[in-house]
Amino acid sequence: MKISFPYMGTVLVYKKLLQLLGHEVIIPPRPTKRTIDLGVKYSPEFACFPFKVIMGTYIEACEMGVDTIVSSGGFGPCRAGFYGEIHRRILKSLGYDIDLIILDQPLQDKNFLKKVKFLKGNNSWLDVIKAVKFTYRLIQEIDRFEKEIYRLMPYETEPGQAKKAWNSIQAEFDQAIDQAGLERAKERSLDILKSIKVHEIPEKDKIRIGIVGEIYVVMEPSINMDMEELLCKLGCEVERSQYLSEWVDHNLLPNIFKKSRDAMFIEKGKPYIGRAIGGHAQQSVGAIVDFKDRNFDGIIHLMPFACLPELISQSIIPRISKEHNIPVLTLAIDEQTGQTNALTRIEAFIDLVRNKKASVNIA
Amino acid sequence: MSKVFLGIDVGSVSTNVIALDHNYELLFNYYARTSGQPIESIKTGLEKFHSQYPDLIVAGVGTTGSGRQLAGVMVGADVVKNEITAHAVATTHFHPEVRTIFEIGGQDSKIILLKDGIVVDFAMNTVCAAGTGSFLDHQAERMKIPIEKFGEMALKSKNEVRIAGRCTVFAESDMIAKQQYGFTKEDIINGLCQALVRNYINNVGRGKKLEPPFAFQGGVAANVGIRAAFEKEIKHKVIIPKYFGVMGAIGAAILAREKIEKSQEKTTFRGFGALQTEFVPKSFTCNGCSNSCEVIRVTAGGKTIAVWGDRCGTWKEKMKQSLSEAI
Ligand code: SF4
Ligand code: SF4
Numbered sequence: 001m002k003i004s005f006p007y008m009g010t011v012l013v014y015k016k017l018l019q020l021l022g023h024e025v026i027i028p029p030r031p032t033k034r035t036i037d038l039g040v041k042y043s044p045e046f047a048c049f050p051f052k053v054i055m056g057t058y059i060e061a062c063e064m065g066v067d068t069i070v071s072s073g074g075f076g077p078c079r080a081g082f083y084g085e086i087h088r089r090i091l092k093s094l095g096y097d098i099d100l101i102i103l104d105q106p107l108q109d110k111n112f113l114k115k116v117k118f119l120k121g122n123n124s125w126l127d128v129i130k131a132v133k134f135t136y137r138l139i140q141e142i143d144r145f146e147k148e149i150y151r152l153m154p155y156e157t158e159p160g161q162a163k164k165a166w167n168s169i170q171a172e173f174d175q176a177i178d179q180a181g182l183e184r185a186k187e188r189s190l191d192i193l194k195s196i197k198v199h200e201i202p203e204k205d206k207i208r209i210g211i212v213g214e215i216y217v218v219m220e221p222s223i224n225m226d227m228e229e230l231l232c233k234l235g236c237e238v239e240r241s242q243y244l245s246e247w248v249d250h251n252l253l254p255n256i257f258k259k260s261r262d263a264m265f266i267e268k269g270k271p272y273i274g275r276a277i278g279g280h281a282q283q284s285v286g287a288i289v290d291f292k293d294r295n296f297d298g299i300i301h302l303m304p305f306a307c308l309p310e311l312i313s314q315s316i317i318p319r320i321s322k323e324h325n326i327p328v329l330t331l332a333i334d335e336q337t338g339q340t341n342a343l344t345r346i347e348a349f350i351d352l353v354r355n356k357k358a359s360v361n362i363a
Numbered sequence: 364m365s366k367v368f369l370g371i372d373v374g375s376v377s378t379n380v381i382a383l384d385h386n387y388e389l390l391f392n393y394y395a396r397t398s399g400q401p402i403e404s405i406k407t408g409l410e411k412f413h414s415q416y417p418d419l420i421v422a423g424v425g426t427t428g429s430g431r432q433l434a435g436v437m438v439g440a441d442v443v444k445n446e447i448t449a450h451a452v453a454t455t456h457f458h459p460e461v462r463t464i465f466e467i468g469g470q471d472s473k474i475i476l477l478k479d480g481i482v483v484d485f486a487m488n489t490v491c492a493a494g495t496g497s498f499l500d501h502q503a504e505r506m507k508i509p510i511e512k513f514g515e516m517a518l519k520s521k522n523e524v525r526i527a528g529r530c531t532v533f534a535e536s537d538m539i540a541k542q543q544y545g546f547t548k549e550d551i552i553n554g555l556c557q558a559l560v561r562n563y564i565n566n567v568g569r570g571k572k573l574e575p576p577f578a579f580q581g582g583v584a585a586n587v588g589i590r591a592a593f594e595k596e597i598k599h600k601v602i603i604p605k606y607f608g609v610m611g612a613i614g615a616a617i618l619a620r621e622k623i624e625k626s627q628e629k630t631t632f633r634g635f636g637a638l639q640t641e642f643v644p645k646s647f648t649c650n651g652c653s654n655s656c657e658v659i660r661v662t663a664g665g666k667t668i669a670v671w672g673d674r675c676g677t678w679k680e681k682m683k684q685s686l687s688e689a690i
Contacts, residue, residue: 032652032653032654032655033654033655034653034654035653160676222674327483341471344429344487345485345487347445347448348445351444351445351448352482352484356481359479
């Protein structure tokens with residue numbers, strides 16, 4: 001069995017989990033123009049942009065000989081719920097008769113256990129629990145380091161340093177297979193982090209930007225113009241509304257022990273979107289409020305083309321922006337993204353945020 | 364000897380090279396159609412300036428527009444700035460009270476909202492031609508009327524004609540229909556001006572609160588018919604800045620001046636002699652991976668001095684290495 005998954009964010013964690021369970025894993029290629037072209041070509045025209053890119057990724061994975069793909073499902077009224085099935089049918093029509101295992105929230109998916117059993121293979125339940133626990137810690141660590149990287153990158157003395165450091169950190173964690181390895185990777189990564197030389201910038205001149213929006217376009221740099229890096233290059237610290245560990249917290253773990261960040265976003269977004277409308281619209285609006293509460297200076301809202309939930313959040317954002325006095329720039333992400341005109345708007349937006357902050361500093 | 368600051372605005376349709384004197388007055392203005400040859404246009408503009416004012420010292424240069432990066436490396440700009448910020452800077456310099464800027468150029472259009480001289484919101488249209496100068500050019504050509512006369516003719520209209528259509532194609536077919544009904548050319552042109560302004564405000568300014576005082580700039584601001592249509596649509600007087608056609612370039616020059624005066628450093632302007640160096644932009648498709656990036660590489664005197672478009676950064680890295688080896 002050759003197993004693969006959609007490409008989103010720091011993929012080494014998905015690989016890790018599946019490998020620990022003894023599967024032969026094929027990492028799909030990072031989405032490129034070809035991936036997108038393939039996806040656009042074989043997807044229904046009305047499908048949202050993430051659907052198309054993931055379609056392309058699946059096709060490329062199939063070309064590499066994959067026979068099983070594991071993915072997460074969608075929930076709520078957003079069309080994502082049907083997507084697994086449509087992906088499977090399209091792949092079949094292309095001659096790739098593969099297994100597509102969609103893991104939904106455990107409490108809502110009647111077949112969850114069956115699917116997990118399939119992935120469990122010949123491992124004992126104890127081994128499975130161990131593997132899951134380990135991977136969970138791994139994601140948490142990696143996410144913590146990633147956040148640090150994009151806090152430092154805007155101030156690096158030598159361009160490219162932080163990016164290199166981030167690659168080495170991922171390589172360190174890639175080597176870890178047990179708790180001791182994880183600790184070692186953590187220590188080394190801390191050293192790597194310390195080796196990044198940064199300019200000292202007075203607190204009042206620091207610009208912090210939050211990225212909110214639908215999870216796929218927020219998390220996958222290859223399709224969002226490398227938004228985090230781009231903003232860092234313009235001198236801003238960046239944080240996203242979504243990280244993998246938080247997604248797991250919210251969707252896969254029962255929320256008995258602590259409230260997930262997502263749950264907090266939904267709470268803060270209540271006055272604007274009171275009920276689940278699918279996708280991540282509630283989180284998007286709540287995250288804006290939260291970033292403002294934490295003194296961020298501006299928000300980039302990423303909206304996949306043809307995404308209904310984010311279309312709704314987009315229509316509410318001007319009000320949030322006004323009531324909470326925080327500038328927001330919405331960018332629609334599709335196969336055209338990355339052209340000069342999007343860049344012009346981002347640059348102008350950062351100028352706006354900077355000047356606003358400077359005028360407040362003076363006053 | 365007096366000092367000047369240069370501003371260069373390279374758009375997809377036209378290139379402007381301007382010089383501002385010490386009192387922020389426009390000393391020199393060169394306009395050319397870019398016609399896919401931005402480097403040539405910049406060169407000619409700068410050479411013209413130099414031969415006209417050989418004694419003036421260039422104390423700083425700023426570039427803007429979609430070709431700002433290319434122009435920036437070519438001349439050694441002190442400031443490379445996006446056109447939204449550049450326009451806003453220029454307008455607030457001459458009219459600090461302005462709260463809303465309408466800018467309509469040949470290929471795109473924008474609305475910029477300001478408060479206390481600071482940009483608070485903006486919108487830009489680059490996809491729909493119905494709200495840009497090229498739409499007018501096209502219609503003028505179709506009706507065989509010189510575009511310079513377009514505005515005046517609109518003012519002579521006696522009857523109100525409503526040209527429908529949110530986009531170029533519909534507007535055009537509706538116009539042809541109205542012509543067949545027997546409306547005069549003047550009426551039709553006037554209706555067209557109003558349709559353009561209506562489309563522009565509805566599309567670009569959608570959902571935005573447009574507050575006076577208003578300024579209207581960009582090449583299309585030369586058209587008195589459009590000016591009148593604006594005042595009619597928003598029911599308010601509209602300020603036309605005296606250098607309305609080159610505000611982007613002026614903004615770039617002002618920003619260069621601010622930067623130099625603040626840092627007290629010397630300009631990075633390469634000088635006019637450097638124009639003799641041959642700048643060659645070349646684009647090629649990288650086949651390093653299936654991204655197939657369209658990479659643009661600019662060489663000066665055979666050496667690569669700038670690279671864009673490589674998504675992974677390999678080509679930029681290669682350039683850096685070869686440059687550091689050369690030193
Ligand atoms: S949230 Fe939007 S982009 Fe994501 S699956 Fe739903 S419709 Fe598509
Ligand atoms: S420039 Fe980099 S990302 Fe683009 S095609 Fe070449 S190798 Fe791929």
